Amino acid sequence: MKVPPRPAEPGELIPGDYFRRLSPDELFTTEAPLEVDLGCGDGTFALAMARQFPERNFLAVERLLGRVRKVCRRASEADLENLRVLRLEARYTVEWLLPHASVSRLHLLFPDPWPKARHHRRRLVQQDFLKALGKILIPGGEFLFKTDHEEYFEWAREELELFGSFEPLPWDERCEDLSFYPETDFEAQWRAEGRAVHQLRMRNPAT
Numbered sequence: 001m002k003v004p005p006r007p008a009e010p011g012e013l014i015p016g017d018y019f020r021r022l023s024p025d026e027l028f029t030t031e032a033p034l035e036v037d038l039g040c041g042d043g044t045f046a047l048a049m050a051r052q053f054p055e056r057n058f059l060a061v062e063r064l065l066g067r068v069r070k071v072c073r074r075a076s077e078a079d080l081e082n083l084r085v086l087r088l089e090a091r092y093t094v095e096w097l098l099p100h101a102s103v104s105r106l107h108l109l110f111p112d113p114w115p116k117a118r119h120h121r122r123r124l125v126q127q128d129f130l131k132a133l134g135k136i137l138i139p140g141g142e143f144l145f146k147t148d149h150e151e152y153f154e155w156a157r158e159e160l161e162l163f164g165s166f167e168p169l170p171w172d173e174r175c176e177d178l179s180f181y182p183e184t185d186f187e188a189q190w191r192a193e194g195r196a197v198h199q200l201r202m203r204n205p206a207t
């Protein structure tokens, strides 16, 4: 039996073809710096960013349909034409779907830490992902990562050091680009529980 395709939610990005890289104008019709929120959850961060920076485009990526629907609904209620939501697996999106040299900032905020050793290979931050990330970031583009999980944070630092192509940047809230950087839903929960948050910021070299 053929299952009819699910209709798109307002503002949802449903690629016509999942087996080729998108072109930038398939993502947004307006040309603007592109930021990606990978694993956006309830979209608190992406929605606040899109509201604050109408001159930038935001792509929120999330695999759970209920969350995708919620973010689309909130974006549509707020008339945010610079925010689109893609329901897809995060690694696949970065490795196979996003155009090369198209992303000015990729935010990976509180990804699943996969704490059990036998699940570590499911962690997003590792060599293949970083290699793909280096290709989709523009020269000078940034990777911003936050986690409450200290061991995953150390793991990410080691993977980034091994990868070796990105340069560390300070996470300094006085810097213009970070002066508005809203808390995510998970971050608010972890901070309320008194947990420490670890963060890092890396840049793709501008060559």
Ligand SMILES: C[S@@+](CC[C@H](N)C(=O)[O-])C[C@H]1O[C@@H](n2cnc3c(N)ncnc32)[C@H](O)[C@@H]1O
Pocket: 038, 039, 040, 041, 042, 061, 062, 063, 064, 067, 088, 089, 090, 091, 109, 110, 111, 112, 184, 185, 186, 187
């Ligand atoms: C711990 S939550 C963090 C959500 C949000 N970034 C925040 O800080 O509030 C992780 C989110 O990533 C999504 N997620 C996990 N693995 C994913 C994957 N492989 N591809 C896409 N989304 C994923 C989950 O459904 C969940 O919404």
